[in-house]
Amino acid sequence: MELYLIRHGIAQEHQPGLKDEERQLTKEGRQKTEKVAQRLLKLDLHFDLILTSPLVRAQQTAEILIAAGLSSQLEISHYLSFEGDINSWLKDWLEIRNYTQQTTIALVGHEPCLSSWAEILLWGEAKERLVLKKAGMIGIKLPDDGSPLGRSQMFWLTPPKYLL
Amino acid sequence: MELYLIRHGIAQEHQPGLKDEERQLTKEGRQKTEKVAQRLLKLDLHFDLILTSPLVRAQQTAEILIAAGLSSQLEISHYLSFEGDINSWLKDWLEIRNYTQQTTIALVGHEPCLSSWAEILLWGEAKERLVLKKAGMIGIKLPDDGSPLGRSQMFWLTPPKYLL
Numbered sequence: 001m002e003l004y005l006i007r008h009g010i011a012q013e014h015q016p017g018l019k020d021e022e023r024q025l026t027k028e029g030r031q032k033t034e035k036v037a038q039r040l041l042k043l044d045l046h047f048d049l050i051l052t053s054p055l056v057r058a059q060q061t062a063e064i065l066i067a068a069g070l071s072s073q074l075e076i077s078h079y080l081s082f083e084g085d086i087n088s089w090l091k092d093w094l095e096i097r098n099y100t101q102q103t104t105i106a107l108v109g110h111e112p113c114l115s116s117w118a119e120i121l122l123w124g125e126a127k128e129r130l131v132l133k134k135a136g137m138i139g140i141k142l143p144d145d146g147s148p149l150g151r152s153q154m155f156w157l158t159p160p161k162y163l164l
Numbered sequence: 165m166e167l168y169l170i171r172h173g174i175a176q177e178h179q180p181g182l183k184d185e186e187r188q189l190t191k192e193g194r195q196k197t198e199k200v201a202q203r204l205l206k207l208d209l210h211f212d213l214i215l216t217s218p219l220v221r222a223q224q225t226a227e228i229l230i231a232a233g234l235s236s237q238l239e240i241s242h243y244l245s246f247e248g249d250i251n252s253w254l255k256d257w258l259e260i261r262n263y264t265q266q267t268t269i270a271l272v273g274h275e276p277c278l279s280s281w282a283e284i285l286l287w288g289e290a291k292e293r294l295v296l297k298k299a300g301m302i303g304i305k306l307p308d309d310g311s312p313l314g315r316s317q318m319f320w321l322t323p324p325k326y327l328l
Contacts, residue, residue, distance in 0.1 A: 043325070043326055122291075123287055123291060123293060127287065129286040129287060129317050129318060130286075131305070133319075153293050154293060154294055154295065154321060155295040155321070155323060156321060156323070157318060157320060157322075158320060158321075159320070161207070162207055162320065162322070163326075
Protein backbone atom coordinates (compact mmCIF):
# COMPACT_ATOMS: atom_id res chain seq x y z
CA MET A 1 0.00 0.00 0.00
CA GLU A 2 1.31 3.40 -1.00
CA LEU A 3 0.29 6.69 0.56
CA TYR A 4 0.83 10.06 -1.09
CA LEU A 5 0.48 12.91 1.39
CA ILE A 6 -0.28 16.11 -0.53
CA ARG A 7 -0.45 19.54 1.06
CA HIS A 8 -3.07 21.98 -0.26
CA GLY A 9 -1.96 24.79 -2.60
CA ILE A 10 -1.41 28.46 -1.73
CA ALA A 11 -4.59 29.86 -0.12
CA GLN A 12 -6.04 33.22 0.89
CA GLU A 13 -4.50 34.86 3.93
CA HIS A 14 -6.36 34.90 7.21
CA GLN A 15 -8.66 37.95 7.38
CA PRO A 16 -11.42 39.26 9.64
CA GLY A 17 -14.77 37.70 8.84
CA LEU A 18 -13.24 34.79 6.90
CA LYS A 19 -13.31 31.49 8.74
CA ASP A 20 -10.11 29.48 8.44
CA GLU A 21 -11.97 26.50 7.00
CA GLU A 22 -13.41 28.66 4.22
CA ARG A 23 -10.15 30.07 2.91
CA GLN A 24 -9.89 29.36 -0.83
CA LEU A 25 -6.92 28.70 -3.10
CA THR A 26 -5.57 31.90 -4.65
CA LYS A 27 -5.26 32.22 -8.43
CA GLU A 28 -1.52 31.47 -8.09
CA GLY A 29 -2.26 28.53 -5.78
CA ARG A 30 -4.74 27.11 -8.25
CA GLN A 31 -2.38 27.50 -11.23
CA LYS A 32 0.59 25.96 -9.43
CA THR A 33 -1.50 23.05 -8.18
CA GLU A 34 -2.79 22.44 -11.71
CA LYS A 35 0.80 22.34 -13.00
CA VAL A 36 1.77 19.89 -10.26
CA ALA A 37 -1.21 17.71 -11.17
CA GLN A 38 -0.20 17.69 -14.85
CA ARG A 39 3.33 16.70 -13.91
CA LEU A 40 2.11 13.86 -11.67
CA LEU A 41 0.02 12.62 -14.58
CA LYS A 42 3.10 12.67 -16.86
CA LEU A 43 4.96 10.66 -14.20
CA ASP A 44 2.25 7.99 -14.59
CA LEU A 45 0.82 8.39 -11.11
CA HIS A 46 -2.71 7.25 -10.39
CA PHE A 47 -4.54 7.07 -7.09
CA ASP A 48 -7.24 4.50 -6.38
CA LEU A 49 -8.77 7.04 -4.03
CA ILE A 50 -8.19 10.62 -2.90
CA LEU A 51 -9.17 11.46 0.66
CA THR A 52 -9.31 15.13 1.48
CA SER A 53 -9.62 17.28 4.57
CA PRO A 54 -13.03 18.99 4.67
CA LEU A 55 -11.44 22.48 4.64
CA VAL A 56 -12.15 24.39 1.42
CA ARG A 57 -8.50 24.90 0.39
CA ALA A 58 -7.86 21.16 0.67
CA GLN A 59 -11.06 20.19 -1.14
CA GLN A 60 -10.20 22.57 -3.98
CA THR A 61 -6.73 21.03 -4.21
CA ALA A 62 -8.22 17.52 -4.33
CA GLU A 63 -10.70 18.59 -7.01
CA ILE A 64 -7.81 19.82 -9.18
CA LEU A 65 -6.17 16.39 -8.88
CA ILE A 66 -9.46 14.72 -9.85
CA ALA A 67 -10.00 17.10 -12.78
CA ALA A 68 -6.50 16.26 -14.05
CA GLY A 69 -7.46 12.57 -14.14
CA LEU A 70 -5.24 11.39 -11.28
CA SER A 71 -8.16 9.56 -9.66
CA SER A 72 -11.87 9.05 -10.15
CA GLN A 73 -12.70 8.63 -6.47
CA LEU A 74 -12.87 11.47 -3.96
CA GLU A 75 -13.99 11.28 -0.35
CA ILE A 76 -13.96 13.83 2.46
CA SER A 77 -12.30 12.55 5.61
CA HIS A 78 -12.55 14.32 8.95
CA TYR A 79 -9.40 12.51 10.05
CA LEU A 80 -7.56 14.93 7.73
CA SER A 81 -8.84 18.08 9.47
CA PHE A 82 -6.71 19.64 12.22
CA GLU A 83 -8.50 17.52 14.82
CA GLY A 84 -7.71 14.22 13.08
CA ASP A 85 -5.01 11.80 14.10
CA ILE A 86 -3.26 9.05 12.24
CA ASN A 87 -3.83 6.30 14.75
CA SER A 88 -7.60 6.68 14.45
CA TRP A 89 -7.44 6.91 10.69
CA LEU A 90 -5.26 3.85 10.33
CA LYS A 91 -7.45 1.91 12.74
CA ASP A 92 -10.50 2.88 10.71
CA TRP A 93 -8.82 2.34 7.40
CA LEU A 94 -6.87 -0.83 7.98
CA GLU A 95 -9.33 -2.64 10.20
CA ILE A 96 -12.75 -1.59 8.94
CA ARG A 97 -12.17 -0.88 5.27
CA ASN A 98 -11.35 -3.60 2.84
CA TYR A 99 -7.61 -2.97 2.84
CA THR A 100 -5.49 -4.43 0.09
CA GLN A 101 -1.75 -4.11 -0.34
CA GLN A 102 -2.15 -2.86 -3.88
CA THR A 103 -4.06 0.23 -2.88
CA THR A 104 -2.62 3.65 -3.69
CA ILE A 105 -4.23 6.47 -1.75
CA ALA A 106 -3.62 10.22 -1.81
CA LEU A 107 -4.35 12.17 1.37
CA VAL A 108 -4.86 15.90 0.85
CA GLY A 109 -4.48 17.97 3.98
CA HIS A 110 -2.54 20.43 6.09
CA GLU A 111 0.70 21.12 7.88
CA PRO A 112 2.02 20.29 10.37
CA CYS A 113 -0.39 17.33 10.34
CA LEU A 114 0.77 15.60 7.16
CA SER A 115 4.48 15.63 7.89
CA SER A 116 3.75 14.48 11.45
CA TRP A 117 1.74 11.57 10.03
CA ALA A 118 4.67 10.75 7.78
CA GLU A 119 7.16 10.83 10.64
CA ILE A 120 4.92 8.63 12.80
CA LEU A 121 4.70 6.13 9.95
CA LEU A 122 8.48 6.18 9.44
CA TRP A 123 9.93 6.60 12.89
CA GLY A 124 7.05 6.21 15.34
CA GLU A 125 7.06 9.83 16.49
CA ALA A 126 6.85 13.35 15.08
CA LYS A 127 9.86 15.65 15.43
CA GLU A 128 9.23 18.23 12.69
CA ARG A 129 12.17 17.12 10.60
CA LEU A 130 10.35 17.09 7.24
CA VAL A 131 9.64 20.21 5.18
CA LEU A 132 6.40 19.86 3.21
CA LYS A 133 5.67 22.94 1.10
CA LYS A 134 2.21 23.93 -0.18
CA ALA A 135 1.32 21.70 -3.16
CA GLY A 136 4.29 19.53 -2.25
CA MET A 137 4.06 15.81 -1.54
CA ILE A 138 5.42 12.85 0.37
CA GLY A 139 5.36 9.24 -0.89
CA ILE A 140 5.34 6.42 1.67
CA LYS A 141 5.24 2.66 1.27
CA LEU A 142 3.52 0.75 4.07
CA PRO A 143 4.85 -2.69 5.02
CA ASP A 144 3.00 -5.68 3.61
CA ASP A 145 1.97 -6.85 7.04
CA GLY A 146 2.05 -5.79 10.66
CA SER A 147 1.60 -2.27 11.98
CA PRO A 148 2.80 0.47 9.63
CA LEU A 149 3.64 2.78 12.56
CA GLY A 150 7.39 3.27 12.77
CA ARG A 151 7.85 0.62 10.07
CA SER A 152 6.98 2.36 6.79
CA GLN A 153 9.46 3.69 4.24
CA MET A 154 9.62 7.03 2.45
CA PHE A 155 10.52 7.01 -1.24
CA TRP A 156 9.57 10.58 -2.18
CA LEU A 157 9.43 14.05 -0.70
CA THR A 158 9.23 17.00 -3.03
CA PRO A 159 8.39 20.68 -3.00
CA PRO A 160 6.32 21.78 -6.03
CA LYS A 161 9.24 23.75 -7.50
CA TYR A 162 11.01 20.50 -8.38
CA LEU A 163 7.89 19.23 -10.14
CA LEU A 164 7.33 22.24 -12.39
CA MET B 165 24.21 24.87 4.87
CA GLU B 166 22.55 22.48 2.48
CA LEU B 167 23.66 18.93 1.80
CA TYR B 168 22.63 16.95 -1.27
CA LEU B 169 23.27 13.24 -0.84
CA ILE B 170 23.49 11.62 -4.26
CA ARG B 171 23.76 7.89 -4.83
CA HIS B 172 25.96 6.68 -7.70
CA GLY B 173 24.29 5.52 -10.93
CA ILE B 174 23.71 1.94 -12.09
CA ALA B 175 27.04 0.06 -12.08
CA GLN B 176 28.48 -3.22 -13.34
CA GLU B 177 27.41 -6.31 -11.42
CA HIS B 178 29.85 -8.02 -9.08
CA GLN B 179 31.97 -10.56 -10.99
CA PRO B 180 35.01 -12.71 -10.34
CA GLY B 181 38.26 -10.79 -10.77
CA LEU B 182 36.56 -7.38 -10.54
CA LYS B 183 37.14 -5.58 -7.27
CA ASP B 184 34.06 -3.91 -5.84
CA GLU B 185 35.78 -0.54 -5.77
CA GLU B 186 36.57 -0.79 -9.48
CA ARG B 187 33.06 -1.45 -10.73
CA GLN B 188 32.15 1.15 -13.38
CA LEU B 189 28.86 2.76 -14.36
CA THR B 190 27.07 0.84 -17.10
CA LYS B 191 26.04 2.58 -20.33
CA GLU B 192 22.49 2.83 -18.95
CA GLY B 193 23.79 4.10 -15.62
CA ARG B 194 25.84 6.75 -17.34
CA GLN B 195 22.96 7.90 -19.56
CA LYS B 196 20.46 8.06 -16.71
CA THR B 197 22.91 9.95 -14.51
CA GLU B 198 23.54 12.43 -17.33
CA LYS B 199 19.80 13.01 -17.66
CA VAL B 200 19.47 13.55 -13.92
CA ALA B 201 22.36 16.04 -14.06
CA GLN B 202 20.69 17.97 -16.88
CA ARG B 203 17.45 18.11 -14.92
CA LEU B 204 19.24 19.37 -11.78
CA LEU B 205 20.80 22.08 -13.89
CA LYS B 206 17.37 23.11 -15.22
CA LEU B 207 16.14 23.26 -11.63
CA ASP B 208 18.87 25.87 -10.99
CA LEU B 209 20.89 23.73 -8.63
CA HIS B 210 24.55 24.49 -8.07
CA PHE B 211 26.96 22.97 -5.59
CA ASP B 212 29.89 24.90 -4.13
CA LEU B 213 31.68 21.60 -3.85
CA ILE B 214 31.13 17.95 -4.72
CA LEU B 215 32.70 15.38 -2.44
CA THR B 216 32.78 11.85 -3.75
CA SER B 217 33.52 8.41 -2.42
CA PRO B 218 36.81 7.10 -3.87
CA LEU B 219 35.06 4.09 -5.47
CA VAL B 220 35.05 4.25 -9.28
CA ARG B 221 31.26 4.18 -9.73
CA ALA B 222 30.87 7.14 -7.37
CA GLN B 223 33.74 9.10 -8.94
CA GLN B 224 32.24 8.56 -12.39
CA THR B 225 28.88 9.81 -11.11
CA ALA B 226 30.50 12.90 -9.61
CA GLU B 227 32.38 13.57 -12.85
CA ILE B 228 29.09 13.55 -14.76
CA LEU B 229 27.72 16.19 -12.37
CA ILE B 230 30.86 18.29 -12.87
CA ALA B 231 30.73 17.90 -16.67
CA ALA B 232 27.10 19.11 -16.62
CA GLY B 233 28.22 22.29 -14.88
CA LEU B 234 26.64 21.64 -11.48
CA SER B 235 29.90 22.46 -9.71
CA SER B 236 33.48 23.35 -10.54
CA GLN B 237 35.00 21.77 -7.42
CA LEU B 238 35.48 18.05 -6.90
CA GLU B 239 37.25 16.32 -4.04
CA ILE B 240 37.59 12.68 -3.09
CA SER B 241 36.61 11.98 0.49
CA HIS B 242 37.38 8.71 2.25
CA TYR B 243 34.58 9.45 4.70
CA LEU B 244 32.22 8.57 1.84
CA SER B 245 33.62 5.06 1.35
CA PHE B 246 31.96 2.16 3.17
CA GLU B 247 34.32 2.64 6.10
CA GLY B 248 33.42 6.29 6.60
CA ASP B 249 31.09 7.65 9.24
CA ILE B 250 29.16 10.84 9.50
CA ASN B 251 30.35 11.86 12.93
CA SER B 252 33.96 11.91 11.80
CA TRP B 253 33.09 13.71 8.60
CA LEU B 254 31.07 16.37 10.34
CA LYS B 255 33.77 16.84 12.94
CA ASP B 256 36.34 17.26 10.20
CA TRP B 257 34.13 19.41 8.06
CA LEU B 258 32.50 21.65 10.61
CA GLU B 259 35.43 22.12 12.93
CA ILE B 260 38.49 22.08 10.73
CA ARG B 261 37.22 23.45 7.42
CA ASN B 262 36.10 27.02 7.05
CA TYR B 263 32.43 26.25 7.36
CA THR B 264 29.89 28.87 6.30
CA GLN B 265 26.13 28.60 6.48
CA GLN B 266 25.79 29.47 2.81
CA THR B 267 27.68 26.43 1.62
CA THR B 268 25.91 23.93 -0.61
CA ILE B 269 27.68 20.60 -0.81
CA ALA B 270 26.87 17.45 -2.77
CA LEU B 271 28.05 14.14 -1.34
CA VAL B 272 28.25 11.30 -3.87
CA GLY B 273 28.33 7.86 -2.33
CA HIS B 274 26.69 4.56 -1.55
CA GLU B 275 23.81 2.84 0.15
CA PRO B 276 23.00 2.12 2.90
CA CYS B 277 25.55 4.76 4.01
CA LEU B 278 23.90 7.86 2.54
CA SER B 279 20.39 7.24 3.81
CA SER B 280 21.84 6.33 7.22
CA TRP B 281 23.70 9.65 7.24
CA ALA B 282 20.44 11.39 6.37
CA GLU B 283 18.53 9.65 9.15
CA ILE B 284 21.24 10.47 11.68
CA LEU B 285 21.09 14.13 10.64
CA LEU B 286 17.28 14.15 10.89
CA TRP B 287 16.60 11.76 13.71
CA GLY B 288 19.86 11.04 15.48
CA GLU B 289 19.81 7.37 14.49
CA ALA B 290 19.54 5.18 11.38
CA LYS B 291 16.49 2.95 11.02
CA GLU B 292 16.48 2.23 7.27
CA ARG B 293 13.28 4.10 6.64
CA LEU B 294 14.44 6.03 3.55
CA VAL B 295 14.58 4.56 0.06
CA LEU B 296 17.41 6.09 -1.96
CA LYS B 297 17.59 4.68 -5.49
CA LYS B 298 20.68 4.70 -7.70
CA ALA B 299 21.13 8.24 -9.14
CA GLY B 300 18.50 9.43 -6.67
CA MET B 301 19.06 12.18 -4.13
CA ILE B 302 18.24 13.57 -0.72
CA GLY B 303 18.27 17.29 0.18
CA ILE B 304 18.92 18.29 3.79
CA LYS B 305 19.16 21.69 5.47
CA LEU B 306 21.44 21.88 8.47
CA PRO B 307 20.50 24.17 11.35
CA ASP B 308 22.24 27.56 11.44
CA ASP B 309 23.97 26.76 14.72
CA GLY B 310 24.49 23.91 17.14
CA SER B 311 24.96 20.25 16.24
CA PRO B 312 23.19 19.16 13.05
CA LEU B 313 22.79 15.59 14.38
CA GLY B 314 19.11 14.86 14.98
CA ARG B 315 18.31 18.53 14.27
CA SER B 316 18.46 18.87 10.48
CA GLN B 317 15.50 18.97 8.13
CA MET B 318 14.82 17.11 4.89
CA PHE B 319 13.26 19.06 2.04
CA TRP B 320 13.82 16.63 -0.83
CA LEU B 321 14.04 12.91 -1.50
CA THR B 322 13.63 11.69 -5.03
CA PRO B 323 14.28 8.63 -7.16
CA PRO B 324 15.69 9.43 -10.62
CA LYS B 325 12.45 8.42 -12.35
CA TYR B 326 10.73 11.53 -11.00
CA LEU B 327 13.54 13.72 -12.34
CA LEU B 328 13.53 12.42 -15.91
